[in-house]
Amino acid sequence: MSQSLYALIEASFPTDSGRLAIEVPDRSVGRSSWTFAELGVDVARTASLLAGLGLKKGDRVAVQAEKSPEALLLYLACLRGGYVFLPMNTAYRLDEVDYLVGNAEPSLIVCDPAREEETRAIAERYGTVHVLTLDAEGQGSFAEDIAKPRDVVPAAACESADLAAILYTSGTTGKPKGAMLSHGNLASNGLALREAWRFTRDDVLLHALPIFHAHGLFVACHCALLSGARMIWLGKFDRAEVLRHLPRASVFMGVPTFYVRLLDGADFNAQVVAHMRLxxxxxxxxxxxxxxxxxxxxxxxxxxxxxxxxxxxxxxxxxxxxxxxxxxxxxxxxxxxxxxxxxxxxxxxxxxxxxxxxxxxxxxxxxxxxxxxxxxxxxxxxxxxxxxxxxxxxxxxxxxxxAKDLIISGGYNVYPKEIETLIDEMPEVDESAVVGVAHRDFGEAGVAVIVLRKGRMLDEATLIARLKDAIANYKVPKRAYFVETLPRNTMGKVQKNLLRETYRDACR
CATH class of the missing domain: 2.30.38.10 (Luciferase; Domain 3)
Structure with missing residues (x-):
């Protein structure tokens, strides 16, 4: 018997397969709902498309596309076919995508149509044969290929230890590391959360998280799918849209920023959440x-x-x-x-x-x-x-x-070493340190403290603009300060605790 996570998910679908699985209320074009029966059919068709491209079990599928139900179908199809799903943050710049593709060597990349030309250049550089496109409305060559008639291939038999996904996370060296997650890892966690949070088929999850991140893809989607629950699918967090749909939901998952923004207006009150349980x-x-x-x-x-x-x-x-x-x-x-x-x-x-x-x-x-x-x-x-x-x-x-000086800004991991390396490479800079400080909206934000080379000039706006051209916006420090020296202990190590204290109010 297959230990595929998808086999477990499909076995959890309600017996009444005509029940809604996903509805997309804010979609302007394209499909706006899927029943569980339709979800199963489209996952099988998508997995067959991947097999038709010549992908074999264990091949990587890299995805940098806007949030859409079709992107979720692609993830589920990878689980069904035994392929390894590699989601990439939509904010990643070219150099970041280049490194991940070079390291993971995917057989297929799915990207937003607006990024097709640059993505194909990266794919060609590393020998990735296939590039398909997909946008937030479910449009693009990926959707067109799914619509073509083809024979449905059987689901792959997967063991618990078989690789299901690779999620990249940076580290203190600044070089991203690919965390290898198996079918068993993801299944055990999904079942534990279903039990701990009392998910049932009667739940309605209001989904406003991104799905290139473990929170939105694994935690939120797995809880709903393993329970046969319905998802109201929002393309992103929009306060007005969340307030509009909360009365129809029973569960909402968010990062602290979401809750800060909900509390910003008096229209968020007990009446709005009367139907919510979690x-x-x-x-x-x-x-x-x-x-x-x-x-x-x-x-x-x-x-x-x-x-x-x-x-x-x-x-x-x-x-x-x-x-x-x-x-x-x-x-x-x-x-x-x-x-x-x-x-x-x-x-x-x-x-x-x-x-x-x-x-x-x-x-x-x-x-x-x-x-x-x-x-x-x-x-x-x-x-x-x-x-x-x-x-x-x-x-x-x-x-x-x-212990590793990690900054978590708006729910995303920011590793100071990665930012410091970029700043230190600037010709005007002698050295730098990046620390996290409190930020009401994002929880934490980065602050860069910089020592310039003698006789060189650089201002905050120029520094931040350069960084925005090089890395995802969420990684860019919100403020930059220029100092004569960085504080060090007797061993010569920069005392980031002192910097955090000095600039604690920089982003308040």
């Missing part, structure tokens, strides 16, 4: 003041959870029970967590140390980086998250810092 928040820390204001305004407590690209979800505040502001709750079913000292000794409750996790959700390693993979695991299969945490006497996990 709001979850993740991808970035939720400020206690946002949690408290939301509860006061609506009478509901946001459920905060904690996960990573490499592991999916690890912990969650309880569905039944106290959801504590500033905590990420308890380990999910099947997941173990512990806090350890610098020497690797497990610490007692209440003490602060490095957070490690273990379970069937934890990825198998980094694509083509065996040495890096070995570095990130401790004996016994424990993954070193790089987060600093404590577990209180009641068992709630508290994240108190990040």
């Amino acid at each position: 709001f979850t928040s993740g991808s970035a820390p939720l400020l206690a003041e946002t949690f408290d204001e939301f509860k006061t305004r609506t009478g509901m407590a946001i459920l905060e959870r904690y996960g990573m690209t490499e592991t999916g979800m690890n912990t969650s505040n309880p569905y039944d029970g106290e959801r504590r502001a500033g905590t990420v709750g308890f380990p999910l079913p099947g997941v173990d967590v512990r806090v350890v000292s610098d020497e690797g000794r497990e610490l007692p409750r209440g003490e602060v140390g490095g957070l490690q996790v273990r379970g069937p959700n934890v990825f198998g390693g980094y694509w083509r980086m065996p040495e890096k993979t070995a570095e990130e695991f401790a004996e016994g299969g424990w993954f070193k998250t790089g987060d600093v945490a404590k577990i209180d006497e009641d068992g709630y996990v508290h994240l108190v810092g990040r």
